[in-house]
Amino acid sequence: QLQLVESGGGLVQPGGSLTLSCAASGFTLDGYIIGWFRQAPGKEREGVSCISTGGGIKYYADSVKGRFTISRDNAKNTVSLQMNNLKPEDTATYYCAAARRDVQTMCVAIRVNYWGQGTQVTVSS
Numbered sequence: 001q002l003q004l005v006e007s008g009g010g011l012v013q014p015g016g017s018l019t020l021s022c023a024a025s026g027f028t029l030d031g032y033i034i035g036w037f038r039q040a041p042g043k044e045r046e047g048v049s050c051i052s053t054g055g056g057i058k059y060y061a062d063s064v065k066g067r068f069t070i071s072r073d074n075a076k077n078t079v080s081l082q083m084n085n086l087k088p089e090d091t092a093t094y095y096c097a098a099a100r101r102d103v104q105t106m107c108v109a110i111r112v113n114y115w116g117q118g119t120q121v122t123v124s125s
Contacts, residue, residue, distance in 0.1 A: 002026040002114055004096045009119030012086055016123070020081040022096030022116060030074040032113070033099050035059075035106050036081045038092035038121075047107030048094070049081060059107045063089070086123045093118040 008020040022034065035050035049070040050059045058070055069082040079096065096116040099106040106112065 004098060004114055004116035006094065006096045006116045006119040009094060009121045011122045011124065013125050014087060014123055016086050017082070017084045018086065018121060020083065020094055020096075020119060020121075022079045022081075024077050024098070028074075029072065029077050029079065029098065031100070033101060033103055033106050034070075034072060034079040035097050035099065035103075035112070036070065036079075037095045037097055037110065037112075038090075039095070039118075040092040043092075045095070045110065047110055050103045050107035051079065052103050057103050059103045061107075083121070086121075088123050091121060091123050093120050 003025045005023050012018050033052055036048045037045050038048050039045040048061050051070045051072050055072050067085045072079040095118045097112040098114040099112045101111050
């Protein structure tokens, strides 16, 4: 069974940091572009950041550029999203996803083959 499992969400104060992790089971991530998406209540799901199979191409939404960093460790079959200087508007459920497409298509058009279950991130004082 192919699964993506997110971890690392939680409650953090504005200006704080969190690191989300995405682990795969049942398949290896190295053949897939991996992305992080988020969805806040009442809003559409949006692409936050995506990374190519080798890690050399990365996409960031304008709202997170300079604050979030995506990375992958194919040997450990994991992808991480380091989130710094978090803002209340970053509050959302964050989803890990895998796709066999290009980074731009995956993150902007949200063309995905597999989704994780999501992890909640709440930024509040």
